[in-house]
Amino acid sequence: MLFGAILSATLIEEGQYLLDCLIYIQLNMVRCGVIEHPRAWEWSGYHELMGHRHRYRLLDVDRLCWRLRGTLPEVREQLEFGIKDRIARDALKRLELWSQSLAVGSRAFLERTQKMIFTRAETRYWNGQATPAYCARSRRLTTRNGPRKTILKAILGP
Numbered sequence: 001m002l003f004g005a006i007l008s009a010t011l012i013e014e015g016q017y018l019l020d021c022l023i024y025i026q027l028n029m030v031r032c033g034v035i036e037h038p039r040a041w042e043w044s045g046y047h048e049l050m051g052h053r054h055r056y057r058l059l060d061v062d063r064l065c066w067r068l069r070g071t072l073p074e075v076r077e078q079l080e081f082g083i084k085d086r087i088a089r090d091a092l093k094r095l096e097l098w099s100q101s102l103a104v105g106s107r108a109f110l111e112r113t114q115k116m117i118f119t120r121a122e123t124r125y126w127n128g129q130a131t132p133a134y135c136a137r138s139r140r141l142t143t144r145n146g147p148r149k150t151i152l153k154a155i156l157g158p
Helices: 016-026 061-068 072-088 107-118
Strands: 101-104 134-142 149-156
Touching: 016 061, 016 072, 061 072, 101 107
Parallel strands: 101 134
Antiparallel strands: 134 149
16 A cells, blocks of 8 residues: 555535635645646646646536636636635645545535545445454544634545
């Protein structure tokens, strides 16, 4: 498991929460000091979102715009404004909200998500068979302005 300790999934509510996450991700290489703006990083989704890449596209831009509740020109404008704003304010630090949360969104979204998570367990396969051992990992359900709730995510694993 090469990336197991550093990668995890986070459920994100559509609309503004998804846009904020998209901006945060686009700023990863800026945050590390490798580049000054996402347009300088050839391998980011920035070029595809801004319409600069037309071959070998990976993103479903139409669906992303639908999830962001905007047209493509609106999404491009909001993305560019958000990136420029965070760079200008030097608001680039790593945020636990995006890196440690199991889900990010409104209180209603988190309550719906929490019910789904408690009724589901992920299975990790080892040598083609499900392993019987259980472990629990504590992660937070987070709202931007509300209290944090800690939940346990049950995982089948070695």
